[in-house]
Amino acid sequence: MEQQVILFAIVMSFLITVLVSPIFIPFLRRLKFGQSIREEGPQSHQKKTGTPTMGGIMILLSVAVTTLVITGQFAETSVETYLLLFVMVGYGLLGFLDDFIKVVLKRNLGLTSLQKLIGQILIAVIFYFVFVQFEFSTAVSVPGTSISIELGFFYVLFLIFWLVGFSNAVNLTDGLDGLVSGTAAVAFGAFAILAWYQSQFEVSIFAVAVVGALLGFLVFNAHPAKVFMGDTGSLALGGAIATVAVLLKLEILLIIIGGVFVMETLSVIIQVISFKATGRRVFKMSPLHHHYELVGWSEWRVVVTFWTVGLLCSLLGIYLEVWI
Template sequence: MMEKVIIFTIIMGFLISALLSPLFIPFLRRLKFGQSIREEGPQSHLKKSGTPTMGGIMILLSITVTTLVMTGKFSEPTMKIYLLLLVTLGFGLLGFLDDFIKVVMKRNLGLTSLQKLLGQIVISVIFYLVLRQNEFSTAIHIPLTDYSFELGWFYVFFIIFWLVGFSNAVNLTDGLDGLLSGTAAIAFGAFAVLAWNLSQFEISIFSVAVSGAVLGFLVFNAHPAKVFMGDTGSLALGGAIAAVAILTKLEIILIIIGGVFVIETLSVILQVISFKTTGRRIFRMSPLHHHYELVGWSEWRVVVTFWTVGLLCAILAIYIEVWM
């Protein structure tokens, strides 16, 4: 029974995104919701200017409908499902506002960093308070050991750091056609397996719904992309994957499953530190995917390589949690 639910979930998530896209993309074009390309980015990206963005709306709709329908088939949606949707849609709303300001109001920077951060913190604190009311464990387990350390009320700061950090890390990864869609599908697929292994079937359903939604979106987001997800999609996916890790008590494992997101973020941090301290750049451009573009790799080669790394990270995480 549960296996059928999982199969129907990924099919439903895929179909909603894939079938909505041909309808939604022309609508975005008519509204002139085209992507603005940063001048300081790779020059090869300038030809992408005007490509419809805010396609993350389709992903969010697919995730929400699929999750509620399929968890309703399995059982009543639980507190964890509502929390996952709160974070996903909350961060997605922040991304939507950011995209709307950039595209419609023609302010290229969108929301200020402070505005975005405050919004992320508010959602993270609400997430924590609901967990606290439901006596959720505030201990962090160290993989490959029997050791856990209790954070107590400091757990709220951990949750803020994890949700904000990974939402921004995933956002940084969204820089090439299909890059984030593919890596997100793999990462959420890994969490679906781990949640299943922990008998947290509702979280497994949610994770599969996300994988299906982004795979359906990938049909139109693969190179050459006909639509971008924008911050509407990337911030939502980042918040969602951090929330899944927290609710399954696999917080540290997220570092492995989200290895690509972590590496992309570290490349930006190292680049900034190096330039500010020595005046030299470590990479030709950060995040890291742009470095490989400027080295001479084709966009498709960079994307497939990063997908492969993401898949290896997912396999490693599953091996650690299931077989070790």
């Protein structure tokens, strides 16, 4: 029965996204919610200017409706479900504000870095207080070992770093058609399997709802993209996957399963440090996916390669948790 519910959740989420998108995308276009492409990016991206953004709204809508309907009908809507939806919607609203400022107010940088950071931290802190109120564990386990480190009160600092870090990591990865849609779908799929393995049915439902929504979105987001998810989608997905890892007590494993997001973030950090210290750039451009574009790879080749790396990272993460 539970297997059928999981299958129903992913199909429902997929269909909602696929059916809503043909209505929502023209609506975004009529409102002139088109993406502005930064001039310092690859010149091949300039043709994407005007492509509707804020498509993450469709992902959030699909995931929220599917999760609430399925858990309400076939399971007990738990505090885990509400925590997952709170973080996803909270970071999604923050991303929506950023997108709105960019496309409507014509400020290409959106929210300032400080404004965005304050919002991300606030959501993480609220999550922490609810988390400890319901006596969830504040220990962190090392994958593939029996080592578990109790952080106690310092867990709030870890939680802030994790949610803020991964929401920004997914946001940095969102630079090519279908890149985040595919890599995030694979990563959430891995966590859905691990949630099932831990008998955390509600978390598994949420994770597969995200997978279904992303696959549905990919129909319209694959190259050449008809719509972008924007910060509305990428910040929400990053916060959500970090929350899933926290609720499953697989925080550190996220570094492996979300390996693509980690590599993209490290490429930016390395580039900045290298340029400030030596005046030289390690990569032709960061994040990493732009480097491969500038060495001559087609956009589709970069995306499929990163999807493949994401799949290998996810399989490694599952192996470490289930078989070691």
